[in-house]
Amino acid sequence: MATPIIETPRSGRVxxxxxxxxxSRSNFEMIAWLFMRISGAILVVLIFVHLYVNLVAGDGxxxxxxxxxxxxxxxxxxxxxxxxxxxxxxxxGTNGIRVIINDYADKNSTRMWLxxxxxxxxxxxxxxxxxxxxxxxxxxxxxxxxxxADYCPTP
Amino acid sequence: xxxxxxxxxxxxxxxYRGREGQWSWVAHRITGVVIFFFLLVHVLDTSLVRxxxxxxxxxxxxxxxxxxxxxxxxxxxxxxxxxxxxIRLILVDFWKKGPKYHRQMLWGVVGLWAVVMIAFSIRHxxxxxxx
Numbered sequence: 237m238a239t240p241i242i243e244t245p246r247s248g249r250v251x252x253x254x255x256x257x258x259x260s261r262s263n264f265e266m267i268a269w270l271f272m273r274i275s276g277a278i279l280v281v282l283i284f285v286h287l288y289v290n291l292v293a294g295d296g297x298x299x300x301x302x303x304x305x306x307x308x309x310x311x312x313x314x315x316x317x318x319x320x321x322x323x324x325x326x327x328x329g330t331n332g333i334r335v336i337i338n339d340y341a342d343k344n345s346t347r348m349w350l351x352x353x354x355x356x357x358x359x360x361x362x363x364x365x366x367x368x369x370x371x372x373x374x375x376x377x378x379x380x381x382x383x384x385a386d387y388c389p390t391p
Numbered sequence: 392x393x394x395x396x397x398x399x400x401x402x403x404x405x406x407y408r409g410r411e412g413q414w415s416w417v418a419h420r421i422t423g424v425v426i427f428f429f430l431l432v433h434v435l436d437t438s439l440v441r442x443x444x445x446x447x448x449x450x451x452x453x454x455x456x457x458x459x460x461x462x463x464x465x466x467x468x469x470x471x472x473x474x475x476x477x478i479r480l481i482l483v484d485f486w487k488k489g490p491k492y493h494r495q496m497l498w499g500v501v502g503l504w505a506v507v508m509i510a511f512s513i514r515h516x517x518x519x520x521x522x
Contacts, residue, residue, distance in 0.1 A: 296518035302444035329427035
């Protein structure tokens with residue numbers, strides 16, 4: 237039996253699940269495609285170092301506590317590192333999920349709702365993470381009680 | 392608007408071509424989704440440092456139990472595959488010979504992934520189970 241010729245998506249006859257109304261004339265999708273490759277390459281470095289420092293070096297996961305985070309964020313180097321990682325990873329991940337929604341949700345309204353939820357979650361997480369990195373206090377005073385740690389001034 | 396499939400004996404246009412190309416693409420999507428949902432949770436748990444040291448330490452303590460330890464192993468496995476396969480994808484797109492060697496590169500990705508994961512598993516599990 238001869239091998240059937242399978243056409244590429246959106247060429248010739250298109251299965252109903254694949255049909256989308258085209259509305260955009262901009263090169264947004266090309267920019268998004270390029271962004272995935274550039275951010276992906278940077279994220280490999282950022283995340284591999286993050287995993288090495290937090291899970292492999294020293295006591296690994298056993299050594300992670302409030303003091304560990306405080307020690308890292310005492311340095312602007314790790315603040316900027318984590319901030320860059322947060323933004324790039326969230327945008328990279330959000331665009332990935334956006335593409336998956338576009339691929340599998342056939343109805344216009346379903347795609348719109350799913351992307352609405354996605355973008356809301358993205359904004360909340362990015363804003364929250366950014367605020368936490370910049371407003372972090374390694375020696376907080378909660379209800380008048382100062383946090384006790386060897387890196388905190390004694391009251 | 393493209394013509395829509397009604398009834399035909401020949402298959403309609405599709406992305407699915409089978410073999411290494413399709414399955415690495417499926418694995419890239421699945422690992423990507425897993426990593427994204429972990430990332431949402433990870434930002435939330437880290438944000439507890441802004442609530443109180445005790446709140447953060449309490450939640451992080453739950454990451455140290457053996458079941459979560461195995462979950463972290465799975466997460467790192469997903470991240471390492473996604474990273475190496477992502478580099479392969481970049482090579483397929485930008486390197487002249489990328490499309491020609493995409494299958495060989497996938498086996499390179501799988502081999503490199505196995506080496507990294509064996510090393511990481513020994514280290515991480517000794518932290519999780521070694522106390």
